[in-house]
Amino acid sequence: MEFDFDLENPLAGVDHDTQQLSTALLLGSANPDEPLTLFAVESDHMSFLPGALDQFSARCNAHSLIVQVQFSNNLDPSLAYLAVNYVDRFLAKREIPREKTWIVRLLAISCLSLASKMKNIDLSPADLQSEEGFIFDSQTIWRMELLVLSTLEWRMRSITPFSFLRFFLSYLPLEIRLHIQALKAHASQILFKSQNEIKSIEFKPSVIAAAALLVAARELSPSHFLPFHSALLNCEYLNSETLTECCAAIDGYISTNCIEAASNGCDSGRSALTPVTVLDHCRAGLESGKTVGSASDGCDAKMCRTLMRRPT
Amino acid sequence: MEKYDKLEKVGEGTYGKVYKAQDKVTGQLVALKKTRLEMDEEGIPPTTLREISLLQMLSQSIYVVRLLGVEHVEKNGKRLLYLVFEYLDTDLKKYVDSYKKGPNSRPLPSRLIQSFLYQLCKGVAHCHSHGVLHRDLKPQNLLVDKDKGILKVADLGLGRAFTVPLKSYTHEIVTLWYRAPEVLLGSTHYSVGVDIWSVGCIFAEMVRRQPLFAGDSELQQLLHIFRFLGTPTEAKWPGVSSLRDWHDYPQWKPQSLSQALPNLDSEGVDLLSKMLEYCPSNRISAKEALDHPYFNGLDKSQF
Numbered sequence: 001m002e003f004d005f006d007l008e009n010p011l012a013g014v015d016h017d018t019q020q021l022s023t024a025l026l027l028g029s030a031n032p033d034e035p036l037t038l039f040a041v042e043s044d045h046m047s048f049l050p051g052a053l054d055q056f057s058a059r060c061n062a063h064s065l066i067v068q069v070q071f072s073n074n075l076d077p078s079l080a081y082l083a084v085n086y087v088d089r090f091l092a093k094r095e096i097p098r099e100k101t102w103i104v105r106l107l108a109i110s111c112l113s114l115a116s117k118m119k120n121i122d123l124s125p126a127d128l129q130s131e132e133g134f135i136f137d138s139q140t141i142w143r144m145e146l147l148v149l150s151t152l153e154w155r156m157r158s159i160t161p162f163s164f165l166r167f168f169l170s171y172l173p174l175e176i177r178l179h180i181q182a183l184k185a186h187a188s189q190i191l192f193k194s195q196n197e198i199k200s201i202e203f204k205p206s207v208i209a210a211a212a213l214l215v216a217a218r219e220l221s222p223s224h225f226l227p228f229h230s231a232l233l234n235c236e237y238l239n240s241e242t243l244t245e246c247c248a249a250i251d252g253y254i255s256t257n258c259i260e261a262a263s264n265g266c267d268s269g270r271s272a273l274t275p276v277t278v279l280d281h282c283r284a285g286l287e288s289g290k291t292v293g294s295a296s297d298g299c300d301a302k303m304c305r306t307l308m309r310r311p312t
Numbered sequence: 313m314e315k316y317d318k319l320e321k322v323g324e325g326t327y328g329k330v331y332k333a334q335d336k337v338t339g340q341l342v343a344l345k346k347t348r349l350e351m352d353e354e355g356i357p358p359t360t361l362r363e364i365s366l367l368q369m370l371s372q373s374i375y376v377v378r379l380l381g382v383e384h385v386e387k388n389g390k391r392l393l394y395l396v397f398e399y400l401d402t403d404l405k406k407y408v409d410s411y412k413k414g415p416n417s418r419p420l421p422s423r424l425i426q427s428f429l430y431q432l433c434k435g436v437a438h439c440h441s442h443g444v445l446h447r448d449l450k451p452q453n454l455l456v457d458k459d460k461g462i463l464k465v466a467d468l469g470l471g472r473a474f475t476v477p478l479k480s481y482t483h484e485i486v487t488l489w490y491r492a493p494e495v496l497l498g499s500t501h502y503s504v505g506v507d508i509w510s511v512g513c514i515f516a517e518m519v520r521r522q523p524l525f526a527g528d529s530e531l532q533q534l535l536h537i538f539r540f541l542g543t544p545t546e547a548k549w550p551g552v553s554s555l556r557d558w559h560d561y562p563q564w565k566p567q568s569l570s571q572a573l574p575n576l577d578s579e580g581v582d583l584l585s586k587m588l589e590y591c592p593s594n595r596i597s598a599k600e601a602l603d604h605p606y607f608n609g610l611d612k613s614q615f
């Protein structure tokens with residue numbers, strides 16, 4: 001049984017035998033309950049970062065490391081996206097002590113490893129930590145994998161904005177149905193780019209999905225923005241105010257990205273996402289430009305115990 | 313694992329023993345099930361990871377046995393995973409057996425059959441709505457809380473790769489009694505219908521207190537089915553004669569379901585006949601079954 005994980009289809013376990021069933025799910029006919037299920041459980045998959053600065057910088061460092069591995073191995077962006085989702089959810093539950101920067105590295109590597117296994121993509125520990133610093137042995141990564149799994153309660157089939165794209169696309173006015181693929185592709189780009197934006201974890205995955213589609217629609221065919229917007233507001237799960245707020249957050253993030261890309265001589269916002277820009281963005285989000293991420297201290301086998309459980 | 317006191321062995325599965333255990337601190341009863349796979353060098357094996365996370369997702373339903381946690385143990389240099397489930401006092405096989413034997417032998421109350429079948433359809437509909445087939449529904453894999461009258465689906469898919477195993481690790485033959493005819497005939501494209509067939513067999517078994525089709529080989533199993541429901545024809549089941557293991561079987565006429573199951577009311581007979589429909593695509597779905605008039609007398613608000 002394979003059950004490779006697909007961001008857009010978190011519920012369906014896809015293998016050869018259930019393929020037929022999943023096709024039915026994709027068409028939305030066999031399973032009218034699916035959106036309901038998704039909306040009901042999405043908050044279990046959110047990550048509210050505690051306000052501590054330490055956690056923000058841990059998050060930035062982990063993100064930047066993941067993007068780095070993504071670039072050097074030419075990985076599918078959805079794999080990195082899933083890994084970042086695990087990191088965020090982990091950090092929402094456990095605090096990493098400020099001085100233990102190596103744990104952040106270990107966390108990023110373990111989340112990448114778990115994400116690759118969920119997506120059935122071959123990625124060895126060696127691929128994950130090629131360049132710098134010391135290398136974690138497989139025993140250590142292994143323990144960290146287990147710690148991540150138990151912290152996330154084995155909920156590894158994350159519900160993310162991608163899970164809702166198909167649902168909200170069904171609200172698309174008929175005139176623009178032709179552009180559905182382009183719209184979805186563009187919205188996906190927006191989602192990949194804005195994942196690193198701290199604000200993006202304050203909204204529900206479904207709200208982010210709807211907002212990304214709206215922003216994409218406005219860019220692709222401005223005249224259809226309003227009809228799509230009002231159609232979406234008919235959806236009982238969306239609230240006009242939060243949707244507007246979320247669109248604004250995405251707008252803000254995308255425009256900074258574009259300006260930066262332009263000043264770097266790039267022609268589009270798409271190329272703006274590199275390990276360095278991720279880190280820069282995060283740092284800009286912090287009040288002080290204090291240094292983060294110089295992984296140099298040693299790693300002891302008891303590292304799990306140094307990760308303190310967040311008092312509840 | 314130090315968290316639990318192992319109490320007794322409650323079951324013997326295909327991949328290992330199932331123990332009843334008790335949480336030392338809270339006193340909660342749990343069932344511990346050892347996973348088939350040991351952990352290798354590269355961390356948790358991908359298949360185990362994908363399957364457990366799937367199980368985790370499915371067990372959010374009250375009609376599926378709840379996965380409470382996953383414990384990892386290192387023993388003699390080996391790494392093992394134990395799945396920790398909520399404990400239920402018995403399974404449907406043992407439960408039905410308790411109505412069969414001794415001086416107290418009597419039919420299951422029809423209200424109870426109705427309620428168990430409803431909960432079973434709920435559980436199966438839940439799995440199907442998440443894109444997952446159970447593939448091995450049978451009374452032993454349905455757990456029962458006697459006092460509360462609750463039934464839950466257990467033993468979901470773990471390690472059950474593309475085919476259901478034929479032999480267990482103790483070399484017992486895995487039962488064929490609940491297997492759908494398309495699977496027995498070697499169809500490779502089977503879908504949700506395989507589970508509904510099993511549900512139908514389980515339904516009839518609750519009514520009869522006997523398995524409906526008790527074959528001891530794939531051929532015998534098919535013959536049992538054909539003798540009871542009539543040998544399928546191209547007219548009844550388009551494409552049946554092109555299935556891999558199709559042969560020319562003796563031509564039997566269908567028997568009357570209501571005569572074979574005199575204890576079952578006519579709505580029940582109608583629902584059963586829709587679950588035991590030969591053509592898989594015409595078989596009723598779990599979700600449709602929930603709306604069948606057979607359940608009209610049931611107080612659905614309790615579920």
Ligand SMILES: Nc1ncnc2c1ncn2[C@@H]1O[C@H](COP(=O)(O)OP(=O)(O)OP(=O)(O)O)[C@@H](O)[C@H]1O
Pocket residue numbers: 322323324325326327328330342343345377397398399400401402403448452453455466467480
């Ligand atoms: N949560 C539980 N509470 C009480 N008893 C249980 C529980 N889980 C399993 N059992 C008992 O153990 C038996 C075997 O469990 P289960 O079906 O999960 O294992 P298995 O190894 O997958 O078996 P198989 O694949 O042969 O059906 C069940 O039939 C039931 O009697």
Ligand SMILES: [Mg+2]
Pocket residue numbers: 325326452453467
């Ligand atoms: Mg079993």
